[in-house]
Amino acid sequence: MPLTDIALRNAKPAEKPYKLADGGGLHLLVTQNGSRLWRLKYRIDGKEKLLSLGPYPTIPLAMAREKREEAKRLLADGVDPSAAKRETRRVEAVAVGDSFRTVAEELLAKMEREGRALRTLEKVRWLLGLTYDDLGARPIDAIRAADILPVLRLVEARGRHETARRLRSTIGIVFRYAMATARAESDPTSALRGALTAPTVTHRAAITEAVALGALLRALDAFDGQPTTRAALLLLPLLFPRPGELRAAEWSELDLDSAVWTIPAARMKMRRPHRLPLPRQAVEILRGLHPLTGRGRLVFPSVRTVLRPISENTLNAAFRRMGYGKDEVTAHGFRATASTLLNESGQWNADAIERQLAHVDADTVRRAYARSEHWEERVRMMQWWADRLEGWKGEG
Template sequence: MALTDTAIRNTQPRVKPFKISDSHGLYLLVNPRGSRLWRFKYRYNGREKLLSLGSYPLVGLKHAREKRDEARLLLTDGYDPSAEKQKRRRQEFLEQGISFSEIAREYVEKLRREGRAAQTLRKLDWLITLAEPHLGTFDVKEIEAQDVLVVLRSVEAESKFETATRLRSTIGAIIRYAIATGRATQDPTLALKGAIVRPRKQHRSAILNKRGLGGLLNSIDTYSGEPKTGIALQLLALLAPRPGELRLAKWEEFELEDRVWRVPEERTKMRRPHRAPLSRQALACLKELDLYRGKSNLLFPSGRNWRKAISENTLNQALRRMGYNRDEMTAHGFRASFSTLANEAGQWQSDAIERALGHVEGNDVRRAYARGEHWEERVELSQWWADELDSYRELARDDV
């Protein structure tokens, strides 16, 4: 029997949800809390499906029947009403438009929730500020390759070729996020491959010979600046970490009795926890550093604000004070020094050296099988390297 408005108004909720049927698959679902929801039951490709048609009384009986009949016509033409409804919603969503700046903020927030490093997010924010003056108010789905090229050319004009390359990648990532979330349909940055100057790959400067490295270590030993900065440089040489990993290190990460430093995953480039064995010399550096320990939990707090770590430039500036220019040595260069000289020694597995550097195997198949940390060998490697550095000091002194 077909429904009437009077019958619907007189229907009272029950303890459990129940249906009152109309005709041709249309019914009203009455929930215990009083809501009344229109549903259309149908079969498509042999499967029973449901289509939501709205709530009563916002959608009245007559309107619900009209929606049902529209769905039945789609079925007659071979279309699934539910799929067509979703397609229409996506199209409406796309037509609403949303600016590049709004999508960029969403994208950054997504990466923040994923636990990306604060430094990574700061760089991303900075790159976005380069794009926003031109692209910020653009509807993200209407951005074309030429629009992006205008932004890249303005950066390129200042000979910042590496920045232009990174900016293209960042804009592309933001637009692909818009595509994945239904706000755009194509990535215009794909058409710009080869359109901007490719930057020359520059390796960070490093001292790769024993005498040269020994001379630097002697200079660090007599460093006249902030004592904690000198100790930080010694630890960079001994442990070969990424400078940011050491700069932001906390005392709680060091297990001195077990002689291990545990770097949490949120601070590693590969987003995996990393542990490094501590040699006798590294332990001595940490014990000396403890003499300068204040109320901060950071190993190297800023002199201006003990809650924050020293700046990114502190360690490189210390090298400059000692007379080493940027073409000779950088804070990151200690990693290359360790890698080069440890590999040249020929007594350590390359995998152990790579694990010591916190690198992850690039080959997917090989990585699936090479999961070990080579810990015992790395413990020996760590002490060998610390002793080698001492011998390099002596070697450099003999040349004076």
């Protein structure tokens, strides 16, 4: 029996959602929270589908019936009404600036205003660039999981499983931003969890045995490359920072008289400022480098331009020149070296070691109460570590 305006106005929520049918597949869905939504059930190519027509009373009964008849005309021409609706929204969205690319660029601008690290912005921009050919011009609210999966599969087909995983996550961030700005209703990437090949976890190569470490330290001493590269190589085992934090170090961050290096939050992975005590040996290396690069901003400028630091490839290439393969030594691996040997020594508080590594405790409650930097212990620990490295270097 066809619906009436009185029946629609009197439709009240119940414990479970229910439908009020008008005929021809048109019905009103009444939800538990009181929403009243027009839906049209239809079949095309043997498959049953559902088309959303809008909320009642914004869409009155007469208009809902008009939309039903319009959908029937499309079906008679072999056109899927849902596909036609998405195409209409695509055209409208591009016109008003709600394409995937527009929203993604907005998000990048927001991240830049928030002071995200340049390297982070470059990575996100590069990942999003992989999507623009297929998704860039499409309205973000019309993109489904089935549209995103082929984009990810192209990356995966090149053997870049980790990149595909990160791309899915980055696309999801764009959708969540679109949801927050009322331009998307859901994040379709959540439906793609488990759809991609899981990347094989490979830990960065690191030497964690004292004799082998001593041999590496002797090789570093004998390195005869660029002075900036040599200084950075010598500081890696002494300070065990993240390579990017070391390479981009600025002279303004260093207080050599107080033997302290303060890395600003903008350059830290966890977006928190980080102080490092400098052992005597590190101060000597930096004082020796200062006459060469101290008039500029960067401690380790590239040989091509003083405006950019040396690259991580420069450091790892130096290890290859010394005869160490990528499965033996990497610039990042000195963090694992120091963490392992400092913990094995049994002389230092594990929290002091973690603080020196700039790791953040995953336990938020514990982190709230463990605000101490363990500074005094770290000062002693770093000098002990530098002296111990000298000892291992001299044992060969």
